Amino acid sequence: MDTQATGILAYIPVVGWLLAYFTGDREGAKFHLNQGLVLHIFLLLTWIPFLGWLFGIFLIVCWIIGLVGAVNGEEREVPLLGAIRILK
Numbered sequence: 001m002d003t004q005a006t007g008i009l010a011y012i013p014v015v016g017w018l019l020a021y022f023t024g025d026r027e028g029a030k031f032h033l034n035q036g037l038v039l040h041i042f043l044l045l046t047w048i049p050f051l052g053w054l055f056g057i058f059l060i061v062c063w064i065i066g067l068v069g070a071v072n073g074e075e076r077e078v079p080l081l082g083a084i085r086i087l088k
Contacts, residue, residue, distance in 0.1 A: 005024065
């Protein structure tokens with residue numbers, strides 16, 4: 001799988017991310033794999049009533065920004081959460 005396809009798959013929750021990580025171009029799409037993982041982890045906070053719902057709207061906007069960046073082949077960090085690095 002090429003870098004762009006791996007980057008796009010990285011933003012699809014759980015199954016898409018796992019497919020991208022294990023079958024895709026890990027080195028080429030490391031940025032998008034990291035961004036997708038951060039978004040997926042913070043997605044767990046949406047279970048908190050009311051504040052979680054507001055945070056969920058923010059995460060949807062971040063997800064769209066990241067996905068559009070992956071489709072265009074750009075490495076654009078998502079707002080506020082983009083500086084978090086989990087994958088080295």
